[in-house]
Amino acid sequence: METTVARRPLLWLMLGVVWAATRVMLLLFVFKVVVFPGPDVTSDVSVIYHGWYDVLRGGTFPLQDVTWQYPPAAALAILSPGLLPFLGYAEAFFVLAFLADLAAFALLGYAGRRPGRTLAGAWVWVVGVPLLGPTVYARYDVMVTAVAVAALLAGARHPRVMGALAGFGAMLKVWPVLLLIGVRRRTSWVAAGVTVAVVAGVFWLAMPGAFAFLTFQRDRGTEVESLGSLVFHVARHHGWDGQVLLNYGSVEFLGPHVDIVSTAALFLTGAAFSWLLLWRLVAVRFRSSTAVDAAFTAVLLFTVTSRVISPQYLVWLVGLAAVCLCFRATRMRWPAALVLAACLVTVLEFPVWFAHVVASDTLGVTLLFARNGLLVAAAVTAAVRLWRSTVPPSARAPLPAQAERAEETPVSY
DSSP, X not given: OHHHHHXXXXXXXXXXXXXXXXXXXXXXXXXXXXXXXXXXTTHIIIIIIHHHHHHHTTTSOOTTOTTOOSOTTXXXXXXXXXXXXXXXXXXXXXXXXXXXXXXXXXXXHHXXXXXXXXXXXXXXXXXXXXXXXXXXXXXXXXXXXXXXXXXXXXXXXXXXXXXXXXXXXXXXXXXXXXXXXXXXXXXHHHHHHHHHHHHHHHHHHHSTTTTTHHHHHHTXXXXXXXXXXXXXXXXXXXXXXXXXXXXXXXXXXXXXTHHHHHHHHHHHHHHHHHHXXXXXXXXXXXXXXXXXXXXXXXXXXXXXXXXXXXXXXXXXXXXXXXXXXXXTTOSOHHHHHHXXXXXXXXXXXXXXXXXXXXXXXXXXXXHHHHHHHHHHHHHHHHHHHHHHHHSOOTTSOOOOHHHHHHHSOSSOO
């Protein structure tokens, strides 16, 4: 016991040093003190986000821009650099992204000190974020992920806070609504619903076009990094005469049969939702980590089946994997390791060798098969482990209520 206590300050020191060193490198990359290989990932902030900022300051959403595909509260993230008027827009955004990263790190570190928890989650965040390169600080997804991390870590003791944060996160980028899939307390769901209603109502009344993003999102095609895109990467070597073009804010395949693959992706997403609903109906063993394990699994499934798998989506998965590994009881260690491996491959396919991905050459296709294969393996493994840990074998009757309670730890969602 004395040895463990003596080592704890050293572990904290190591954790802090690695976080600081890796984040300094990310800042050097986005501020272009050091040039990261591949295309400039910061142009989204300096050009697209900055353009939206000018429109949003006028009191309306960018209704004429089909690349605006986000819920209304995303306006807050785009407008947030105005809080630092002494910096240019892009520089202020990078600083705020850095602070969101710091907030997530602090929350994971604090959570790891509580009984039944571990610092493994903080280490996943410390290692996983820099594996994705400067893209993390050049998109607002790290801000959304920080909100999601806070929501999940608040769930055990503060269900209303969790619900409110999940609802607010859903108004930032939709996917945090999946954080509630494994939550049993009605207060969390009510708080989320009230938050969504209030935020949506305020934006609907205050700014025209708050929900135009629904149409823009519906019309997207198959992005070149998605699972479905592998069909066309291979087909290009066998005479497929489609094109790769910038469309709806991402590089997509356009041409024969793309609509079929896009529809198939939507079908797979529906199938994933149906499986999650079935799981929720039959699951009976709820432990302290079940809610976070379910959230991680749900986001994995929806990421893998999406028509778009942008590199910044991996930030979500790293954050949720980190929360899972804060809990000693988690079943998600192997899926989390697969996500970290996918992050390493992701930074190679974008931005380092993105030109090869667009060209569908051997290197580009190999990287995509590797990255998407790792994500599929993570999603399937997570789903299997979630099911086995919460649903009793069909050969025997469901556990009685007393046995169910015995399976739970004192702190549950």
